[in-house]
Amino acid sequence: MAVTLKDVATLAGVSVKTVSNVVNGYAFVKPENRRRVEEALAATGYRPNVGARNLRRGRTGFLALMVPELSIPYFGELAGLVITAAQRRGWSVLIEQTQGTRTRERATVDSLGPHLVDGALVHPEALEAGDFPDPGTGIPMVLLGEHAVDVALDRVAIDNVRAAHVAVSHLVSLGRRRIAAIGVNPRRGTASLRVAGYTAALTDAGLSVVDSLLEPADKYHRANGAAAMNRLLDLPEPPDAVFCFNDLLAVGALRSVAEHGLRVPEDIAIVGFDNTEESAFSLPSITTISPDKAAIADAAVDLVHARITGAERTPPHEVQPPFSLEIRESTAGTAVPGGL
Amino acid sequence: MAVTLKDVATLAGVSVKTVSNVVNGYAFVKPENRRRVEEALAATGYRPNVGARNLRRGRTGFLALMVPELSIPYFGELAGLVITAAQRRGWSVLIEQTQGTRTRERATVDSLGPHLVDGALVHPEALEAGDFPDPGTGIPMVLLGEHAVDVALDRVAIDNVRAAHVAVSHLVSLGRRRIAAIGVNPRRGTASLRVAGYTAALTDAGLSVVDSLLEPADKYHRANGAAAMNRLLDLPEPPDAVFCFNDLLAVGALRSVAEHGLRVPEDIAIVGFDNTEESAFSLPSITTISPDKAAIADAAVDLVHARITGAERTPPHEVQPPFSLEIRESTAGTAVPGGL
Numbered sequence: 001m002a003v004t005l006k007d008v009a010t011l012a013g014v015s016v017k018t019v020s021n022v023v024n025g026y027a028f029v030k031p032e033n034r035r036r037v038e039e040a041l042a043a044t045g046y047r048p049n050v051g052a053r054n055l056r057r058g059r060t061g062f063l064a065l066m067v068p069e070l071s072i073p074y075f076g077e078l079a080g081l082v083i084t085a086a087q088r089r090g091w092s093v094l095i096e097q098t099q100g101t102r103t104r105e106r107a108t109v110d111s112l113g114p115h116l117v118d119g120a121l122v123h124p125e126a127l128e129a130g131d132f133p134d135p136g137t138g139i140p141m142v143l144l145g146e147h148a149v150d151v152a153l154d155r156v157a158i159d160n161v162r163a164a165h166v167a168v169s170h171l172v173s174l175g176r177r178r179i180a181a182i183g184v185n186p187r188r189g190t191a192s193l194r195v196a197g198y199t200a201a202l203t204d205a206g207l208s209v210v211d212s213l214l215e216p217a218d219k220y221h222r223a224n225g226a227a228a229m230n231r232l233l234d235l236p237e238p239p240d241a242v243f244c245f246n247d248l249l250a251v252g253a254l255r256s257v258a259e260h261g262l263r264v265p266e267d268i269a270i271v272g273f274d275n276t277e278e279s280a281f282s283l284p285s286i287t288t289i290s291p292d293k294a295a296i297a298d299a300a301v302d303l304v305h306a307r308i309t310g311a312e313r314t315p316p317h318e319v320q321p322p323f324s325l326e327i328r329e330s331t332a333g334t335a336v337p338g339g340l
Numbered sequence: 341m342a343v344t345l346k347d348v349a350t351l352a353g354v355s356v357k358t359v360s361n362v363v364n365g366y367a368f369v370k371p372e373n374r375r376r377v378e379e380a381l382a383a384t385g386y387r388p389n390v391g392a393r394n395l396r397r398g399r400t401g402f403l404a405l406m407v408p409e410l411s412i413p414y415f416g417e418l419a420g421l422v423i424t425a426a427q428r429r430g431w432s433v434l435i436e437q438t439q440g441t442r443t444r445e446r447a448t449v450d451s452l453g454p455h456l457v458d459g460a461l462v463h464p465e466a467l468e469a470g471d472f473p474d475p476g477t478g479i480p481m482v483l484l485g486e487h488a489v490d491v492a493l494d495r496v497a498i499d500n501v502r503a504a505h506v507a508v509s510h511l512v513s514l515g516r517r518r519i520a521a522i523g524v525n526p527r528r529g530t531a532s533l534r535v536a537g538y539t540a541a542l543t544d545a546g547l548s549v550v551d552s553l554l555e556p557a558d559k560y561h562r563a564n565g566a567a568a569m570n571r572l573l574d575l576p577e578p579p580d581a582v583f584c585f586n587d588l589l590a591v592g593a594l595r596s597v598a599e600h601g602l603r604v605p606e607d608i609a610i611v612g613f614d615n616t617e618e619s620a621f622s623l624p625s626i627t628t629i630s631p632d633k634a635a636i637a638d639a640a641v642d643l644v645h646a647r648i649t650g651a652e653r654t655p656p657h658e659v660q661p662p663f664s665l666e667i668r669e670s671t672a673g674t675a676v677p678g679g680l
Contacts, residue, residue, distance in 0.1 A: 070416045079416075092434050258623050281562045
C-alpha cells in the first residue's frame with residue numbers, strides 16, 4: 001500500500017499541512033518540524049503522487065544525474081545522496097554514465113531535454129564550454145565539481161585549490177620535503193586546481209616544485225595509482241610523501257609501497273581525496289580531504305529546484321560546501337600493529 | 341550535436357540497417373557485426389530518439405533499478421553495468437534506493453507503474469511475497485539476487501548455496517578447522533542460502549557447525565564486519581578462518597584482525613563475496629567469490645526486454661550467471677612484504 005502524507009504526518013507528529021509544506025519545498029517550516037518530517041519521509045519512503053502532480057505542473061518528475069562511473073566509490077556515494085535529496089523534493093533520479101569522455105558527455109547533455117527530465121546535475125570531466133546547450137533554451141542544469149569551463153550555470157564544488165593546499169601543508173608540517181602528486185591531468189579541471197594548490201603549498205613552505213614528482217593519471221582508478229607510485233619509487237630520489245588526487249589513487253599507491261617492502265607512513269606518507277569509506281578501513285587507513293558530500297548533494301538539488309520552480313532568476317550561483325582534513329594512519333604514524 | 345544511427349554505422353563499418361537491428365534487439369545479426377555495433381554504441385554514447393520512438397510504442401523509455409544502497413560498492417558496480425546494458429536497448433535508468441528495509445522496498449515497488457517506467461529490476465532484501473504487485477497487472481519486473489520469496493517473476497542470481505560451499509571448501513582444503521561465518525541474518529534471503537552452503541561444506545568435510553562461530557550482521561557494511569570479527573577474536577577458542585558474506589564485511593574483519601596484532605592469512609584466513617575492486621587492492625588482497633556481474637546485468641535487461649516487447653509469455657525464468665573463486669593473499673599465504 002502506498003504511503004500517504006497522513007502516514008508521514010502521524011509518524012512525524014505534525015500536521016498534514018506541515019508535511020505538505022516540507023514536500024513542496026516551502027521555506028516557512030520550523031527547523032525542528034522540518035527535521036522530523038524529513039526523518040519520517042526517509043523512514044516511510046513516501047513519494048508524492050508524481051503522476052498527478054507533474055501533469056498539473058507540466059513536469060516529468062525526473063531529475064538527471066550525469067557522472068563518469070558509478071563504480072567509482074565517490075560517485076556511488078554522491079549518487080546515493082543525490083537520490084535521497086531529490087526524493088525529498090518528489091523527484092526520481094535518472095543516472096547517466098559517461099566514462100568521463102567528451103563524446104559521451106556531449107551526447108548526454110544533448111539528450112537531456114524537457115521531454116525527459118525537469119533538470120539535471122552534471123559532473124563533467126572533459127566537456128568544453130561550447131558543448132553546453134545555451135542556458136535559457138534547455139532545462140536547468142547545475143554543474144557538480146570544479147570543472148574549469150566558463151559557462152553560465154549554477155555550480156557546486158568545494159574549493160579545490162584550498163583543499164589541495166591543506167593536504168600538502170599537512171605533509172610539510174610532518175617534515176616531509178620530497179612531496180609527489182599523483183593525478184596530474186590537463187584534461188580534468190579539478191586536477192589543474194589541485195596542482196595549483198599543491199604548487200602554492202610547496203612554494204609557501206619554501207620548497208621547489210620538482211617536475212619528476214608530478215605523476216600523471218589518465219583515469220583515477222586504483223591501478224593508475226599503483227602504476228604511478230611504481231614509477232615514483234623507481235626514481236633515483238624517490239619521494240617521502242605523496243598527495244593523491246583521489247582515494248582510489250591513494251589505495252593503489254599504498255599497495256605499490258607495500259609491494260616494494262616499504263612502510264606507510266614511516267618511509268612514505270600518503271594523503272588521498274574524497275574520504276570514501278574505503279579510506280577509513282584500509283591498512284593503514286588513509287588521511288584524506290573530506291568534502292561534505294551530503295552538503296554537495298543538498299545544495300545541488302536545492303539550486304536546480306529553485307531554477308525549475310522559477311523562484312530563482314538571478315545570475316548563476318557558486319556554492320562552496322565545506323571540507324575537512326581527516327588525519328589517519330597513513331600520515332599520523334600510529335599505524336595499527338600486525339597486519340601483513 | 342546528437343549522435344545519429346549513421347555515425348554509429350560509419351564507426352562500426354556496417355550498414356545503418358544493421359545498427360538499427362542491434363538497437364531494436366532483433367536476433368538475426370552476425371555476432372561479429374553485433375560486437376562492432378555495440379562497441380560503436382558505447383564509444384559514441386548513441387541513444388535512440390527516445391521521445392519519438394516511445395510515443396510510437398506507448399512506452400516511457402525508462403527502466404527502474406531498485407537497490408538497497410548505491411554507496412555499497414557491489415551495487416555501485418552493478419548499477420553501472422545495468423545502465424550500460426539498458427542503454428543498448430535505448431532505455432534510461434531510474435535508480436531507487438531502499439536501504440533494504442521492507443517499508444521502503446514496498447513503497448518503491450508500489451510506485452513503479454506504467455506511467456513511470458516500462459519495467460523494473462528489483463533487488464529486494466526484506467520484501468515478502470505478498471508485498472509484490474500481482475504479476476500481470478503491473479509492469480514487468482525481474483528479481484535480482486536470490487531473495488527467498490515465492491513469487492512468479494523472472495529472476496537472475498548466481499547459485500548462492502554452491503558459491504558458499506566453494507568458498508568454505510577452499511578454507512577446508514587449506515587445513516582450516518574452526519571456520520566462522522560473518523553475515524548471518526534471517527531477514528536476508530541470500531544470507532540463509534550462504535549459511536546453507538557453509539553448513540553443507542563443513543558437514544561434507546566431517547566438521548561440525550559451532551553456533552558461536554556463526555556471527556550475525558544487520559547491515560553488510562565494513563563496520564559490521566569489524567564488530568563481528570572483534571567478537572570472534574574474544575571467544576575462548578577463536579576461529580582460524582572466516583567466510584564473510586560480502587567483501588565489505590571481509591574488509592572490516594581484516595582491520596579487526598590487524599588491530600589485534602594477528603596476521604592474515606597465517607593466523608586467520610579470510611574469504612569474501614562479490615569481488616569488488618576494493619578486495620583486489622586491500623592489504624592483503626582478499627580471496628572472494630566473483631559473480632559475473634556483467635552477465636547478471638545483461639541477463640536482467642534481456643529478460644525485462646523480452647517481457648516488455650511481449651516476445652516472452654512463458655512461465656518465469658530463472659537465470660543463474662556463473663561465478664568463480666578468486667584466490668588472493670588473504671588465503672594464499674603469499675602476502676606482500678612490508679605494509680604496516
